Amino acid sequence: MERQIFEVHKKVPFYEVNTLNEWHLSAMLNGMLAVADDQLDATGAGDTMMHDLNMGWVITQYHFDIKRFPVSKEPVTMTSWADSYNQFFFYRDYALKDAQGEELVHIKSSWVMMSFATRKMVRVNPDIVKKIQAPQVRGVKKFLRIPQKDYSQAIHKPYRVRYFDIDANQHVNNVHYFDWMLDTLDMDFLTKYVIDTVDIRYEREIHYGSVPESYVLQEPDPEGTGITTFHAIKTGDELNTECQLHWHLRKA
Amino acid sequence: MERQIFEVHKKVPFYEVNTLNEWHLSAMLNGMLAVADDQLDATGAGDTMMHDLNMGWVITQYHFDIKRFPVSKEPVTMTSWADSYNQFFFYRDYALKDAQGEELVHIKSSWVMMSFATRKMVRVNPDIVKKIQAPQVRGVKKFLRIPQKDYSQAIHKPYRVRYFDIDANQHVNNVHYFDWMLDTLDMDFLTKYVIDTVDIRYEREIHYGSVPESYVLQEPDPEGTGITTFHAIKTGDELNTECQLHWHLRKA
Numbered sequence: 104m105e106r107q108i109f110e111v112h113k114k115v116p117f118y119e120v121n122t123l124n125e126w127h128l129s130a131m132l133n134g135m136l137a138v139a140d141d142q143l144d145a146t147g148a149g150d151t152m153m154h155d156l157n158m159g160w161v162i163t164q165y166h167f168d169i170k171r172f173p174v175s176k177e178p179v180t181m182t183s184w185a186d187s188y189n190q191f192f193f194y195r196d197y198a199l200k201d202a203q204g205e206e207l208v209h210i211k212s213s214w215v216m217m218s219f220a221t222r223k224m225v226r227v228n229p230d231i232v233k234k235i236q237a238p239q240v241r242g243v244k245k246f247l248r249i250p251q252k253d254y255s256q257a258i259h260k261p262y263r264v265r266y267f268d269i270d271a272n273q274h275v276n277n278v279h280y281f282d283w284m285l286d287t288l289d290m291d292f293l294t295k296y297v298i299d300t301v302d303i304r305y306e307r308e309i310h311y312g313s314v315p316e317s318y319v320l321q322e323p324d325p326e327g328t329g330i331t332t333f334h335a336i337k338t339g340d341e342l343n344t345e346c347q348l349h350w351h352l353r354k355a
Numbered sequence: 356m357e358r359q360i361f362e363v364h365k366k367v368p369f370y371e372v373n374t375l376n377e378w379h380l381s382a383m384l385n386g387m388l389a390v391a392d393d394q395l396d397a398t399g400a401g402d403t404m405m406h407d408l409n410m411g412w413v414i415t416q417y418h419f420d421i422k423r424f425p426v427s428k429e430p431v432t433m434t435s436w437a438d439s440y441n442q443f444f445f446y447r448d449y450a451l452k453d454a455q456g457e458e459l460v461h462i463k464s465s466w467v468m469m470s471f472a473t474r475k476m477v478r479v480n481p482d483i484v485k486k487i488q489a490p491q492v493r494g495v496k497k498f499l500r501i502p503q504k505d506y507s508q509a510i511h512k513p514y515r516v517r518y519f520d521i522d523a524n525q526h527v528n529n530v531h532y533f534d535w536m537l538d539t540l541d542m543d544f545l546t547k548y549v550i551d552t553v554d555i556r557y558e559r560e561i562h563y564g565s566v567p568e569s570y571v572l573q574e575p576d577p578e579g580t581g582i583t584t585f586h587a588i589k590t591g592d593e594l595n596t597e598c599q600l601h602w603h604l605r606k607a
Binding site for chain 2: 116117118120121122123124127129133136137140144175176260265266267269270271273276278282285286288290293311
């Protein structure tokens with residue numbers, strides 16, 4: 104079966120960049136998700152079909168490799184394709200290229216299907232994945248196992264869930280978590296280092312009116328040119344997400 | 356001189372809508388500003404020229420008329436054009452139409468030019484406005500004078516400025532103010548009423564690390580089908596913005 108790669112050309116919106124003119128991680132991910140959403144709609148496997156089946160996609164984990172963040176107004180080509188699926192997991196890739204065709208960002212992701220009736224995970228529906236031409240595989244793909252850390256002494260900040268954070272699913276769009284995670288690091292850190300890998304695992308959704316806390320720990324690389332940050336977002340005792348970012352020193 | 360109308364076609368991003376599937380006011384305004392920015396870049400009056408002149412545009416006031424908010428994935432046509440300019444003010448309009456060509460949103464705006472050297476307002480530079488074919492006028496356009504209210508007893512919430520709120524200008528992108536203003540209203544209000552007009556006046560920028568407070572007062576219309584909300588954002592004693600929104604009851 105031929106892999107079906109969906110492609111969107113766009114310019115990085117000037118209002119979605121940080122102080123260094125780089126596309127925000129969260130905004131970039133939203134842009135990637137829109138490419139996949141366009142593909143699902145175009146193949147008839149989009150919202151309409153999912154609503155009819157009373158089911159939804161739920162992200163479980165992302166892995167990002169980032170060579171460079173595209174900058175304000177830079178023209179980029181964003182692609183997405185179904186990698187494969189097994190009984191319970193659906194795997195999707197996303198890639199972002201610059202105008203010279205060089206890949207700047209690659210994302211691997213793992214999804215499950217949830218029944219809205221039971222709020223439980225169900226087997227992947229083959230009618231849907233056939234429409235998007237995902238090859239069936241037997242094995243389960245390995246994603247990084249994010250180490251469980253002791254956050255009891257970690258720096259943390261509260262994030263009262265705002266009206267704007269809630270989407271049409273009536274809970275927090277989990278892409279916002281990246282903003283809450285990065286905001287726990289100070290501006291000095293964020294201008295000195297830049298992210299090269301992201302591993303995030305989603306555990307439990309967050310609702311309007313909650314006040315989750317975003318925790319961060321830092322572990323410098325032995326050779327001193329990079330640093331790993333470990334993040335957890337918790338609402339009370341409940342874990343919402345955990346994440347591991349690797350950063351390297353920006354070039355002067 | 357022919358008016359030069361710049362036009363962009365897009366779909367409302369599914370990740371920029373509220374719980375009722377409507378495009379967020381802030382996201383919609385960002386989309387409109389991007390159309391104007393495209394026009395400025397296309398005519399050679401964009402960032403490059405402004406940086407060379409060591410000047411920037413500063414918004415002073417917007418007026419919005421909103422017939423209907425476009426919804427998730429709805430195709431829209433967004434346009435912007437220079438209305439006119441006088442010695443100190445530059446006026447720009449924005450319009451958003453649906454697929455049938457019906458105008459859903461119209462925005463009028465008033466801008467000044469600031470010298471980055473003195474941080475003061477300067478006369479409108481005719482070299483720039485000629486490039487975008489703005490007709491010169493004598494008079495000053497009237498925008499609504501937003502009434503000064505006593506906010507001492509008003510409902511208010513603090514908004515710690517986050518990393519994500521800061522843009523490449525190193526201060527808060529003032530489009531975010533709309534999210535802070537709307538979030539002071541509760542979900543019941545926001546699902547019962549919908550905005551039909553917006554008047555906002557910008558006073559003073561907000562910096563990283565600040566904790567502005569967003570204040571709101573409500574005044575029901577005499578006939579009971581609408582309501583006006585008055586908003587102020589203040590950092591300490593300093594006024595950052597004031598705004599007046601009119602809302603009508605949503606149709607059942």
